[in-house]
Amino acid sequence: MSSNRFTPRGFPRVPLQNGIGRYICQLKRITLRFCKSSGSSRGIRDFIETDLINFAQDHPGTALYLKPRRHKSPSFVAEYLNGEREVISCHNFTAQQTIKWLNLYTTRSGIPLMRYAKMWHTECPSIQGVWSPFTNKDPALNITQFPSEMLSKPVWEEKSATEELIEMINKQKISDENDDNTQKVQAAQL
């Protein structure tokens, strides 16, 4: 099981950037081992009768071998391009179950099961560089004399009633001036 603490720990990886641009099936050889007479091989024999040809046609990159063995439990061996070899018991499998497990082992990369430390991995952790306390800081801070009056103001503050009153008066003054000006212009036009 991949959650076991004794399984090796690692990051997701892929052989030779497989799947980027082109995909190469990493399964190079499958050997179906079964018995011609025993009941436990019934499902795998059904699979050979019905779906084996289709399976072989769908996976032209995989060599498929049939290996009848008398009075032995059925199994299949999956061998990968990286040299890994896995044996899967097909005891009492139905034909459907055999297809399911074959599909699983054809789509695998052959890298042994591992406990993922993270679900992602990158060879290039950061392009802009590692963060430091001085990144994105205003360089003016380097020559600022502390305590600085500029920085000793709150980031945001609600306007006081006095400030609002002063603002209203200033606005009124401006509008009065504008009115005067327009009146003058109208008088000149007349």
Place this chain on the structure above:
Amino acid sequence: MSQLGRVKQWNTFARCWHLFDAAWQNPLECAPSIEKYLKGLNKPIYHPLVDCGDHVVVINSKQIAFPGEEWRRRVYFHHTGYSGGATWTPAWELHDRDPTMIFRKAVYHHMKGNLFRRVVMERLHIYSDSNVPEEVIENITNQIPPLRSIPKTLGSYSKEEIEKYPKIIDYPEDFILSKN
């Protein structure tokens, strides 16, 4: 580790010094923002087990402000451990004895009680006024913005500002606003 990588590591975990002006600030309100810098919670590299906290220098702690009746109502409890050794000191009395104590206690009590609390508190330097030793002030690279602005007192207005100020009525000549 390469030489450059080593220097990058030092740069990332460089300890910074922040300045905080406590004049007219409520220490209970300031404690969360001070704690953030002391523990390094403002950094993207933060992890509870990584020692990435910064130093905070608090000045003018004598001029802290409490709202309402707080100076009289807030009481600091201490027990010597002996029977009858309990004392309750009002905030104003404690502030008279040590002007840095209320601010220190506010930050200390805001933090969660664990083994790191006293270590983190060692990085908090509180001064009752703005006289900070030269070896401390030269380290400072940043100033923490205060939560409230310092209100302008009546005495600090210049004559020009008073004359310029919009007024509703003209006071009679024998009406005395202030001595100067």
